Amino acid sequence: MDLFNDLFDGNQNLLPKDGIVNYFGQIMSDQEANDYYSILLQEIEWKNDQAVIFGKLIETKRKIAWYGDIPFSYTYSNVTKTALVWTETLLKLKKIVEEKTGETYNSCLLNLYHDGSEGMAWHSDGEKQLKRHGAIGSLSFGAERKFAFKHKETKEVVSLNLASGSLLVMKGETQDYWLHRLPPTKKIFSPRINLTFRTIDEE
Numbered sequence: 285m286d287l288f289n290d291l292f293d294g295n296q297n298l299l300p301k302d303g304i305v306n307y308f309g310q311i312m313s314d315q316e317a318n319d320y321y322s323i324l325l326q327e328i329e330w331k332n333d334q335a336v337i338f339g340k341l342i343e344t345k346r347k348i349a350w351y352g353d354i355p356f357s358y359t360y361s362n363v364t365k366t367a368l369v370w371t372e373t374l375l376k377l378k379k380i381v382e383e384k385t386g387e388t389y390n391s392c393l394l395n396l397y398h399d400g401s402e403g404m405a406w407h408s409d410g411e412k413q414l415k416r417h418g419a420i421g422s423l424s425f426g427a428e429r430k431f432a433f434k435h436k437e438t439k440e441v442v443s444l445n446l447a448s449g450s451l452l453v454m455k456g457e458t459q460d461y462w463l464h465r466l467p468p469t470k471k472i473f474s475p476r477i478n479l480t481f482r483t484i485d486e487e
């Protein structure tokens with residue numbers, strides 16, 4: 285660990301109020317992060333994401349995949365998806381994220397952004413099926429991208445760069461009060477993979 289990384293030990297709340305976001309920085313070596321990146325690119329069943337917007341079915345350029353403990357059904361952007369069963373790699377990563385964050389998770393949504401032209405618009409992860417105020421653990425691999433939070437009322441913005449092999453956790457009331465996004469950028473020409481470990485409430 286270098287001095288710079290020591291600044292991100294996951295103990296500091298990046299939000300000034302109404303939620304908790306901890307950035308742990310890089311939690312593995314560059315080599316390990318590269319290896320996970322290649323394996324995930326290969327073994328994950330990547331599919332173009334679908335959404336229904338104004339009653340019209342659209343496909344995003346970004347690819348996604350969803351894995352979990354059981355074949356949960358999960359609806360967002362007005363489309364229902366079913367979880368695939370964990371791969372060995374995902375279980376390994378889930379364990380690492382659980383140990384670091386001191387939380388447990390039963391599912392993971394993965395995103396593959398092919399280059400800087402792909403991102404994710406302002407939203408909060410407040411879907412009905414998600415455990416209320418449950419933690420969301422976010423691992424990043426590949427291209428370093430900017431990630432931003434915006435307070436729903438005050439419009440205050442907090443942003444940071446998510447390095448390859450880094451971990452971020454959002455918890456408490458974060459999703460109630462803050463939006464987040466991955467802004468598109470003209471400066472990045474290589475892919476980024478993001479994993480968000482979540483807890484789905486089974487009814």
Ligand SMILES: O=C(O)CCC(=O)C(=O)O
Binds near residue numbers: 422464466
């Ligand atoms: O790509 C990221 O870092 C975040 C993705 C995200 O916000 C989501 O999947 O809900």
Ligand SMILES: [Fe+2]
Binds near residue numbers: 407408464
């Ligand atoms: Fe999100």
